[in-house]
Amino acid sequence: xxxxxxxxxxxxxxxxxxxxxxxxxxxxxxxxxxxDVGDYLIGPSAAVERKAxxxxxxxxxxxxxxxxxxxxxxSYEKVVWIIEGNPYDGHVALEPKVITxxxxxxxxxxxxxVLRTQSLQETADxxxxxxxxxxxxxxxxxxxxxxxxDPRLLAEYIVSGLPGIGRAKARSLLQRFGTVxxxxxxxxxxxxxxxxxxxxxxxxxxxxxxxxxxxxP
Numbered sequence: 001x002x003x004x005x006x007x008x009x010x011x012x013x014x015x016x017x018x019x020x021x022x023x024x025x026x027x028x029x030x031x032x033x034x035x036d037v038g039d040y041l042i043g044p045s046a047a048v049e050r051k052a053x054x055x056x057x058x059x060x061x062x063x064x065x066x067x068x069x070x071x072x073x074x075s076y077e078k079v080v081w082i083i084e085g086n087p088y089d090g091h092v093a094l095e096p097k098v099i100t101x102x103x104x105x106x107x108x109x110x111x112x113x114v115l116r117t118q119s120l121q122e123t124a125d126x127x128x129x130x131x132x133x134x135x136x137x138x139x140x141x142x143x144x145x146x147x148x149x150d151p152r153l154l155a156e157y158i159v160s161g162l163p164g165i166g167r168a169k170a171r172s173l174l175q176r177f178g179t180v181x182x183x184x185x186x187x188x189x190x191x192x193x194x195x196x197x198x199x200x201x202x203x204x205x206x207x208x209x210x211x212x213x214x215x216x217p
Contacts, residue, residue: 003131004041007032009050016124028128037071038079040127043134046078050123053085057094060102069110070167074157079112080130084123155180163204172196184209 017030038047059065072079106112117123159170191202
């Protein structure tokens with residue numbers, strides 16, 4: 001059995017995964033690498049986003065939540081969010097109904113499975129149990145998620161890779177310019193005119209598209 005973990009995940013959790021045998025007693029191979037989206041790949045087109053309770057709340061405040069949820073949905077067929085610890089215990093001043101709304105959004109709008117754990121060990125046990133049920137023998141898990149087959153989702157997937165762009169903003173750009181090529185050809189002024197965009201975001205997008213690629217020495 002094999003799991004791919006994002007290298008930014010806690011070393012303690014990655015070590016727990018490596019030290020804990022799977023539910024049937026077999027060894028587990030855990031590879032650490034930089035994932036485009038998600039924290040763990042546990043099976044073919046299946047990803048897990050793990051957030052400590054405080055980080056889950058912080059992601060609501062700084063805007064990471066919506067972007068991550070959209071990219072996970074566009075990239076993987078099966079998405080699981082693990083909330084580790086209690087997001088309601090007053091990490092920051094945020095109304096409990098807002099936190100509850102975010103959790104229900106994941107389940108009802110994004111189609112994700114939301115699970116709760118209380119410790120790193122519980123999280124490790126859960127990851128191993130899910131991976132066992134998804135993998136039939138060894139599976140090669142790519143570090144980059146598979147591209148959606150649906151042309152509409154593929155267009156959203158490509159555009160959402162631009163800086164500061166989640167699925168909702170990708171849709172806005174595609175609706176305005178018609179195609180991925182049209183988005184990429186739009187100039188800064190045209191992008192800035194799209195509702196929800198500003199000059200700064202437009203300049204970041206153009207910089208990402210226009211900066212020459214340089215092969216490292």
